[in-house]
Amino acid sequence: TTRTPEFLGLDRNIGGLVPESDSVSDVIVGVLDTGGWPESKSYDDMGLGPVPSEWKGECELGKSFTAVNCNKKLIGARFFSSGYEATLGPIDESKESKSARDDDGHGTHTSSTAAGSLVDGASLFGYAEGSARGMATSARIAVYKVCWLGGCFSSDLVAAMDKAVADGVNVLSMSLGGGMSEYYRDSVAIGAFTAMEKGILVSCSAGNAGPSSYSLSNVAPWITTVGAGTLDRDFPAYVSLGNGKNFSGVSLYSGKPLTNSMLPFIYAANASNSTNGNLCMTGTLLPEKVAGKIVLCDRGLSARVQKGQVVRDAGGYGMVLANTAANGEELVADAHLLPASTVGQKSGVAIKEYLLTDSNPTATIAFEGTKVGISPSPVVAAFSSRGPNSITPEVLKPDLIAPGVNILAGWSGSVGPTGLPGDTRRVGFNIISGTSMSCPHVSGLAALIKAAHREWSPAAIKSALMTTAYSSYKSGSKLQDIATGGLATPFDYGAGHVDPVSALDPGLVYDITADDYLEFLCALNYTAAQITSVAKRKYTCDASKQYSVTYLNYPSFAAAFETATTTSGSGSSGSSKVVKYTRTLTNVGAAGTYKVSLSSESQSVKISVEPDSLSFTQQNEKKLYTVTFTASSMPSGTNSFARLEWSDGKHIVGSPIAFSW
Amino acid sequence: SASEKKTYIVHMAKSEMPESFEEHTHWYDSSLKSVSDSAEMLYTYTNVVHGFSTRLTPEEAESLEGLPGILSVLPEVVYELH
Numbered sequence A: 001t002t003r004t005p006e007f008l009g010l011d012r013n014i015g016g017l018v019p020e021s022d023s024v025s026d027v028i029v030g031v032l033d034t035g036g037w038p039e040s041k042s043y044d045d046m047g048l049g050p051v052p053s054e055w056k057g058e059c060e061l062g063k064s065f066t067a068v069n070c071n072k073k074l075i076g077a078r079f080f081s082s083g084y085e086a087t088l089g090p091i092d093e094s095k096e097s098k099s100a101r102d103d104d105g106h107g108t109h110t111s112s113t114a115a116g117s118l119v120d121g122a123s124l125f126g127y128a129e130g131s132a133r134g135m136a137t138s139a140r141i142a143v144y145k146v147c148w149l150g151g152c153f154s155s156d157l158v159a160a161m162d163k164a165v166a167d168g169v170n171v172l173s174m175s176l177g178g179g180m181s182e183y184y185r186d187s188v189a190i191g192a193f194t195a196m197e198k199g200i201l202v203s204c205s206a207g208n209a210g211p212s213s214y215s216l217s218n219v220a221p222w223i224t225t226v227g228a229g230t231l232d233r234d235f236p237a238y239v240s241l242g243n244g245k246n247f248s249g250v251s252l253y254s255g256k257p258l259t260n261s262m263l264p265f266i267y268a269a270n271a272s273n274s275t276n277g278n279l280c281m282t283g284t285l286l287p288e289k290v291a292g293k294i295v296l297c298d299r300g301l302s303a304r305v306q307k308g309q310v311v312r313d314a315g316g317y318g319m320v321l322a323n324t325a326a327n328g329e330e331l332v333a334d335a336h337l338l339p340a341s342t343v344g345q346k347s348g349v350a351i352k353e354y355l356l357t358d359s360n361p362t363a364t365i366a367f368e369g370t371k372v373g374i375s376p377s378p379v380v381a382a383f384s385s386r387g388p389n390s391i392t393p394e395v396l397k398p399d400l401i402a403p404g405v406n407i408l409a410g411w412s413g414s415v416g417p418t419g420l421p422g423d424t425r426r427v428g429f430n431i432i433s434g435t436s437m438s439c440p441h442v443s444g445l446a447a448l449i450k451a452a453h454r455e456w457s458p459a460a461i462k463s464a465l466m467t468t469a470y471s472s473y474k475s476g477s478k479l480q481d482i483a484t485g486g487l488a489t490p491f492d493y494g495a496g497h498v499d500p501v502s503a504l505d506p507g508l509v510y511d512i513t514a515d516d517y518l519e520f521l522c523a524l525n526y527t528a529a530q531i532t533s534v535a536k537r538k539y540t541c542d543a544s545k546q547y548s549v550t551y552l553n554y555p556s557f558a559a560a561f562e563t564a565t566t567t568s569g570s571g572s573s574g575s576s577k578v579v580k581y582t583r584t585l586t587n588v589g590a591a592g593t594y595k596v597s598l599s600s601e602s603q604s605v606k607i608s609v610e611p612d613s614l615s616f617t618q619q620n621e622k623k624l625y626t627v628t629f630t631a632s633s634m635p636s637g638t639n640s641f642a643r644l645e646w647s648d649g650k651h652i653v654g655s656p657i658a659f660s661w
Numbered sequence B: 001s002a003s004e005k006k007t008y009i010v011h012m013a014k015s016e017m018p019e020s021f022e023e024h025t026h027w028y029d030s031s032l033k034s035v036s037d038s039a040e041m042l043y044t045y046t047n048v049v050h051g052f053s054t055r056l057t058p059e060e061a062e063s064l065e066g067l068p069g070i071l072s073v074l075p076e077v078v079y080e081l082h
Helices: A082-088 A106-115 A154-167 A187-197 A304-313 A345-357 A435-452 A458-467 A514-523 A528-535 B024-033 B058-065
Strands: A028-033 A074-079 A119-124 A127-132 A140-145 A151-153 A171-174 A201-205 A224-229 A236-241 A246-250 A263-267 A294-298 A318-322 A340-343 A362-367 A400-403 A407-410 A429-432 A557-560 A570-573 A576-587 A592-600 A605-610 A613-616 A622-631 A639-647 A652-660 B006-012 B041-045 B051-056 B070-075 B078-081
Touching: A028 A074, A028 A106, A028 A154, A028 A435, A074 A154, A082 A151, A082 A154, A082 B006, A082 B041, A082 B051, A106 A140, A106 A171, A106 A407, A106 A429, A106 A435, A119 A407, A119 A429, A127 A407, A127 A429, A140 A154, A151 A154, A154 A187, A154 B006, A154 B041, A154 B051, A154 B078, A171 A187, A171 A435, A187 A201, A187 A458, A187 A514, A187 A528, A201 A435, A201 A458, A224 A435, A224 A458, A236 A340, A236 A345, A246 A345, A263 A345, A294 A304, A294 A345, A294 A362, A304 A318, A304 A340, A318 A345, A318 A362, A340 A345, A340 A362, A400 A435, A435 A458, A458 A652, A514 A528, A528 B070, A557 A576, A557 A622, A592 A605, A605 A639, A613 A622, A622 A652, B006 B024, B006 B058, B024 B041, B024 B051, B051 B058, B058 B070
Parallel strands: A028 A140, A028 A171, A074 A140, A171 A201, A201 A224, A224 A400, A263 A294, A294 A318, A318 A340, A557 A652
Antiparallel strands: A119 A127, A151 B078, A236 A246, A236 A362, A246 A340, A263 A362, A407 A429, A570 A576, A576 A622, A592 A613, A592 A639, A605 A622, A639 A652, B006 B051, B006 B070, B041 B051
8 A cells, every 4th residue: 555554554564663674574474365366466476585484375376376476575365265255156267266366355455454475666657645554564365365356254254264264374364244143143253253262363355335334244352353543645526616615536547637617517317217317327317418518426336336336337528426415425436437526425415506506507626635744634434334343232333444545456357446347447456445344454563563472362453453553643633524614423433443553562451361362252142052162162151250241341441331231240229230340451662660540421320449449569570450430311312422441641541431321 | 866965064072082993083084975866065174164064955964963073064255355
């Protein structure tokens, strides 16, 4: 990727915390996706030493893919299609390669984001130009192709995870999801449990179903769930109207520009006989009304780039794509096939008013290239899936956010940047958006931490990423949500935006063992069979032992007062409800004394921490503290947020707190 | 009928394998054959899942679920890229 290393502070390497490439090159990132395009410059292995001796992976022979396509960067490439073919029939090899070769681009993008090599002069048609690199530039990549034209089938996914664990990956990156189900029925959660138990950090995308609440996927507590935020980079494309007004939008269009003169402008709804003509769906625009004009289309139902193709095929000269309430002011840029600009909802409303009231509306679009330094940034992407966690509300998800909007990374040579069949352009890098893009950022950063701290468990690495994430801008104001234009909450960003340099030296971590997670499953009242499905070993919950989901040593807090019951862990007192959490902090830094501080936006919850100071004299020393939330009665559905921080003056170990009634 | 068959992931309790089997894969195969003569394994899983995936009719899946050592028989889920 370009820009994200700078945006994340990796280029500055303050304090020399970023590990040397030699140690990073021992870390292997497994990416379950659409495979890889082996000719991508992001897989160049120059400067890399021999493949780690423990590696058991392979480059499997398949269509247009042999062992020679692998090298010291791309060290593994497998494909899994038996489940897919069993349901949908044999793979049509004229449309997709029955091999690890990436015919889609998504897998090359995600794997190069996580661990791609340094490529100077990368860009998409000159947009986002710079030196592209993965987060863990020297780490090795193993691609496991599990996603095909018809989707990613769980039987293939489990087979790939099974193999990746046996091959010896250190980090598993999965930018995919499939609904919400209990952990014992969720293949990704089940597979991730064993991976975690073997020391592999599993990073998954949170989903693109935002800004709706309860829209998260991959919420098992042993998974790192990653939402998406913006960078400080934009690709402005201004829409100028005949009435002299200008509106700011974005575009990655590269081709013959529109003439400077104003062109006739029409709303798609008025150029169609279809009831949803405003959406510019295939076959709905009337060429006689569209030809030679710029067309305004509303977002929804079909792919953004497909709408541009529909306008072009109907003879349109350009397109203005207007966000709806679902997207708000979020501006996702696309490499449209015709001159086009995406504008926010407010601009869309204003432009439509002009279109509907002016007797002779005209417009033109001016493309301004790449702009950096956009403020504020990051802001939470509107599409990024949001909490609360629908499976276990007591575990706050997503865990954190990372860059996922307009991300440049490697691309497949067999498909154009829009992914449309009619797009004959071929590019080495593409700019796309999604939590698919934020997930591999965290996967690569986890690989960096793994390289710096080989002995750390996946939970410790996740804790480091979460407790050092930031939820305020340097000005002190809280992170914003582009969906609302207002302040975001931990249900949107979890612990906050990833800050990798701080994560390399977190001071303290909240560690969790596999057995801790099993006790968590006991607290969920899972049956022995359900626990065995997840754990792959016999584990009996102790009938005499008290279990609570609040006992899980998670780096964040989600107190659900409506479920608070009278136990030793939580209880009721008159009209107020009390929830207690005991947490264990492990010192991974120097000796020091940490003091607690609390901030809360609500007067309805009293928070107390005991003790309020923790002294550590040596590494790996563990200390316990108890935090008590005493909440007064609030209407059901009320949410409120707070933050708990431990600091020794050098490190800040922060935890978000979400209260819900 | 074959057209009614769907893919299932079958989770097995490896610790409950009868002593008469030397290899867990033989046990998996025997369990599968006891509910379907024609069904074949798509994958045998050994690390992140103990079990296998196969194509079964809903009736066969239900029968399999009732056998000793079977933890669950979960229908295939199609995931999508984010």
